[in-house]
Amino acid sequence: MSTLTPKSAPTITLVTGGSRGLGRNTAEHVARAGGDVILTYRSGADEAAAAVAAIQALGRKAVALQLDTGKVATFAAFAGRVREALASEWQRDSFDHLVNNAGHGDTAPLADTTEAQFDRLVDVHFKGVFFLTQALLPLLADGGRIVNFSSGLTRFAYPGYGAYAAAKAAVETLTVYMAKEFGKRGITANVVAPGAIATDFGGGLVRDNAEVNRQLAAITALGRVGEPDDIGPMVASLLSPSNRWVTAQRIEVSGGQAI
Template sequence: MHHARSHSMSSKIAVVTGASRGLGKNTALKLAAQGVDVILTYHSNLAEAQALVAEITQAGRRAAALQLDVGLSATFDAFAAQVRHELSRQWQRENFDFLVNNAGIGIHAAFADTTEEQFDQLMNIQLKGPYFLTQKLLPLMADHGRIVNVSSGLTRFSLPGYSAYAAMKGGIEVLTRYMAKELGSRGIAVNVVAPGAIATDFGGGAVRDNAELNRFVASNTALGRAGQADDIGGAIAALFLDSNRWVNAQRIEISGGMFL
């Protein structure tokens, strides 16, 4: 334990949004297992976030939890200041290395029934949020760092009820290429991952809890089952390994082969 901690001064540091549960939590744990320290954000559940910090700390890595609503871009300057403070306090550093734009919500509504309020909420959280959060954190990112944006299989295949959500994720996929192009001069690589249907509490836990939906997903997936958070977190974390440093501006689908 003490031995592991003695190396943490030279450790890479990742900021993972929406990491108190689901995919974000799994990604944070997989990054910690890779020797990466983590600053995680949570929306409302401080207890869950603190439990994850404790779990990462017990594994011999450093971690910190900061509250963030990615739908409120007006708070990003203050959040960046908090990140700067945390880096100085815990790591004696002025920058971090990796960013995972994971935080999000799911809204299921037919195109004909989607309200402007739902559309705006998805826009603010899924597209405007990652756009401006990344912009505000750029001064704190180390050169040769890496960014992973989280999209969805729903940008490639269309399932009724996700038009607004998928439109925002499509925006994130285009944005990823532009970020890679414009941040390349700093040596920062930017990729986007597209998880398939996963059995977490995302979107009300439908894939996990609705047996019919779960069977539908499994029957349309080459590997024959719905995804688990554990299928995704490790794949995201792997994009931060030195051996993947040349992967850039790519959309990597992590779906077990859905709708092939």
């Protein structure tokens, strides 16, 4: 069981999938708020290096570690690398915040979804979140925070996302149990559920397909699709001391999509 961060020390946030998209945006906003970052990447080493450089340009420390969040067998070794990074870069044995963001889009109608597609979605979006959190729990400081990424697609349906949304719904239930079981250590656990966001997720469908973008904007109360800067600052604020009493909540950040 790890100890609280010394009051004079910056917080350390571990963001999975922090080299691009919403993960990178979250990591940069954590840095802008004065925190340091450990980010993970699956294969884009150059993107990860660029994200680290951007955080360092903000005056904060950052480390990038390779991780495939769909491969549970690698998590023990990854936890060891996190421990080594904490000792060498921060002279600490714990970090403060875990943001389970890493993911991918793989769309198919239910009738056409293959077992391989299903397994990969569950491995990354649910099983990976469960067992990575378990592996890192001894390194997470008492009084820390967990933020799991879900999706607005657990509330509204969009064709082709059935398996993806089901995995995210499982994470939402898991988060409530995290809040209950880890609360004795003062650790909060919450879910952030973005709506349609203009990133490269799903091949950049929302960002690059003008007709899809228009259709989604038309069913969103605020009249547009989301941008990464609509999500990262919200996650960073959820990690701040001012939100210490928020736990076991699903917070949708969708601009009022499909209401």
